[in-house]
Amino acid sequence: MSVTLKQVADAAGVSVSVASRSLNGRAREYRISETTEKSVKTTAAKLGFQPSQVARSLRLKRSGLVGVVVPDLSNPFFASIAREVTLAAEQDGYSVIVVDTRETTANEEKLVGQLLARQIEALVVCPVGQTQDHLSAIHDSGLPVVLVDRGFPDSKLTQVTSNHRAGAQQATELLLDHGHRLIGILQGLPGTLPNDERLAGLRAGLAQRNLDFDTTLLAGDNFSERSGYESTHALLRRHRGITALFAFSTPNALGALRATLELGRRVPEDLSLVTFDDIPFADFMSVPLTTVAQDVTALGRTAADLITQQLSGSKPPRLKNHCVQVHLINRNSIREVKR
Incomplete structure (x- = not known):
């Protein structure tokens, strides 16, 4: 008892x-x-x-809970974001509930509704990124909401995103510097901010060298390993002369590695590979991947700080869009191509 x-x-x-x-x-x-x-x-x-936390919540009319919503907890990037937000929130005395939407807006809306039923005091969302209407409605109700990674252009919501465009342009220029001209692109979820900004950065990198963007070199429908795997097979069937792949996420890149192994193509000897995001064990892979690394710690902590500031009674942040810089890590997955 x-x-x-x-x-x-x-x-x-x-x-x-x-x-x-x-x-x-x-x-x-x-x-x-x-x-x-x-x-x-x-x-x-x-x-x-x-x-009793329940009795305390009833007495203070506060739950002490912060909801964290991510599209895919199996993706190391989103797991790291959730961890950083959790650590920062716990330092301020809050408990965190993390939910996984499995990359669908329908699940996102349902799970957010369940979190609201738990009387959460704030919401940190890495959204699927296709619509923000349900999140805007929550913001309008007065509940603090901060978006991370997949924001929306011209949104009234507070957003913390990486400089996707600059990172993709750097990666593209690195491939071009190594002589690559036929580059296959393994994109993520079309229509989302990271995907569209990375495509814009890729186009900018090509334009710098007066090169056109060939849409037949673009494949993929998600940031998942499955999409990377299927897209690699499709692109290498369509363009046998491809010398490099640019994966828009680490899971995309892992799918590409599985596909190239099946096809008997070695990285980087037969095919160069660069990716966006980074993973803790990247240096220990058989082929350490060259990557555009996002500052996951800064993304998570910035989002948590913006939430806890509002929970402490401060006014909503005046700056709505917070951009975190990225950096290129050149490892051993790119080879030189003779022009």
Whole structure:
């Protein structure tokens, strides 16, 4: 049987209200002596008393919960974002509930509704990225909402995103510097901000060298390993002369590696590969991948800071769009091509 507050009060020889105020850090407010406060806390510890979070929430009209929504927890990038937000939120005394939408807007809407039913106090969302209407409605209700990674152009929501365009342009220029001209693109989810911005960066890199963008070199429908695998097979059947692949996510790149292995193509000897995102074990892969690395720590902590500032009573942030810089890590997955 769990120990009740009344049992703690009886054992300490005080009233229930004195015991409650002593345990909730309100002893000075009600002129309870330090000796009494210490006695109550010592007694509670000896008895193994655990305060009811449900009762506390009802009393304070606060749940102490922050919802975190991601599209794919199996993707190391989103798992890292969720972890950073969780660590930062816990430092401020909040608990976090993480849900996985499995890359569908329908699931996103359903799971967000379930989080709201749990009386969350704030919402951090890495959205699927195809619509923001349901998230805008939550923002309009007064609940703090921060989007991470897949934001929306001209949105009124607070957003934390990476400089996708600059990173993709850097990666494209690196491939071009190594002599590659027939580059297959393994894109993510079309219509989402990261995908569209990375395509824009790719186009900009080609334009710098007066090269046209060939849409037949573009394949893929998601940021998943499956999409990368199927797209690689499709592109290499369509263009046998492809010398390099640019994967728009690490799962896309892992799918590409599986496909090239099946096709007997070695990376980088037969086919160069560069990717967006990064993974902790990238340096230990048989083929360390050259990648545009996002600052996951900065993305997660910035989002958490923006949420906790609002929860502390501060005004909503005036700056709506927060851009985190990326950096290119040149490993061993690109070879030189003779022009």
